[in-house]
Amino acid sequence: xxxxxxxxxxxxxxxxxxxxxCAASGFTFNTxxxxxxxxxxxxxLEWLAVVWYNGSxxxxxxxxxGRFTISRDNSKNTLYLQxxxxxxxxxxxxxxxxxxxxxCGGDCPFNYWGQGTLVIVSS
Amino acid sequence: xxxxxxxxxLSVAPGKTARITCGGNNIGSKSVHWYQQKPGQAPVLVIYxxxxxxSGIPERFSGSNFGNTATLTISRVEAGDEADYYCQVWxxxxxxxxxxxKLTVL
Numbered sequence: 001x002x003x004x005x006x007x008x009x010x011x012x013x014x015x016x017x018x019x020x021x022c023a024a025s026g027f028t029f030n031t032x033x034x035x036x037x038x039x040x041x042x043x044x045l046e047w048l049a050v051v052w053y054n055g056s057x058x059x060x061x062x063x064x065x066g067r068f069t070i071s072r073d074n075s076k077n078t079l080y081l082q083x084x085x086x087x088x089x090x091x092x093x094x095x096x097x098x099x100x101x102x103x104c105g106g107d108c109p110f111n112y113w114g115q116g117t118l119v120i121v122s123s
Numbered sequence: 124x125x126x127x128x129x130x131x132x133l134s135v136a137p138g139k140t141a142r143i144t145c146g147g148n149n150i151g152s153k154s155v156h157w158y159q160q161k162p163g164q165a166p167v168l169v170i171y172x173x174x175x176x177x178s179g180i181p182e183r184f185s186g187s188n189f190g191n192t193a194t195l196t197i198s199r200v201e202a203g204d205e206a207d208y209y210c211q212v213w214x215x216x217x218x219x220x221x222x223x224x225k226l227t228v229l
Contacts, residue, residue: 037220044223045158045166045209061218095165107213109156111177113165 002026002112006096009117016086022079022096022114030054030074031102035110036081038092038119046092049081050106053099059106086121093118125214127221134227141197143224145210148191155193156211157186159204160223166209170195202228 008020022034036048049060049070058070069082079096094117097110128146135141145155155173158166168177170186173193183198193212197204205228210221 044207045160045220047219100168100171109168109171109211110158110166111168111171113167115165 002098004096004098004112004114006094006114006117009094009119011120011122012086013123014086014088014121017082017084018086018119020081020083020094020096020117020119022081024077024079024098027098028102029077033099033104033106033108034070034072034079035097035099036068036070036079037095037097037110037113038090039095039116040089040092043092048094051079052106053103057106083119086119088121088123091119091121125212125217127210127212127217129208129210129221129224131222132225132227134229135197135200136229137200137202139200141200141204141226143195143197143208143226145193145195145212145221146191147193147212150191150193150212151189153188153212153214155186155188157195158209158211159206160209161206169208197226200226200228204228 003025006022033052035050051058051070067085071080096114098112099108100111157170159169160166169184173188174186185196187194207223209223211219
């Protein structure tokens with residue numbers, strides 16, 4: 001069955017870096033696009049970034065552009081989010097989510113989500 | 124940027140119909156997806172491409188999208204439907220998620 005599992009969250013100080021991972025299984029990883037979505041405590045969902053199935057296209061929301069980098073290793077069935085220059089306002093649960101359909105051009109709905117990993121940025 | 128507007132909250136009695144709206148300029152020309160999120164859990168896709176329902180989602184959940192408003196309709200509301208609901212619309216210039224609606228079952 002399809003599984004999507006995030007890891008790498010934790011408590012970090014402002015200005016530091018953290019790398020999140022999302023391990024996927026149960027399907028052909030290199031045919032699906034993936035996204036990172038976060039949710040600050042008590043707040044709504046915020047889409048952060050997408051990487052297409054083959055890594056050829058990447059897009060970010062403005063609030064993380066230049067600080068966060070999404071990437072994927074199709075040989076390891078793993079998605080990553082490198083987060084640099086972290087701010088207090090980056091505190092959130094971070095989810096990875098898979099496109100509903102294979103070979104989607106970054107505008108599909110998401111039908112599989114991980115359980116989320118909590119990132120706390122605090123001094 | 125493309126703005127999606129959802130009512131922050133909605134209360135419905137069990138057995139009644141809940142209609143959760145998502146407003147946007149000419150949203151009827153775009154595809155709308157809906158997610159349900161219960162406390163402490165990841166979101167779950169309940170409606171996609173305006174009206175399609177994933178396997179495992181009860182037929183009580185349905186969607187429509189016309190003009191400037193998309194609507195998620197939950198018929199015969201049950202206590203287990205209490206959750207936050209988010210609409211999603213892809214527009215290259217904006218965050219695709221609406222602000223969310225908290226559905227309370229009275």
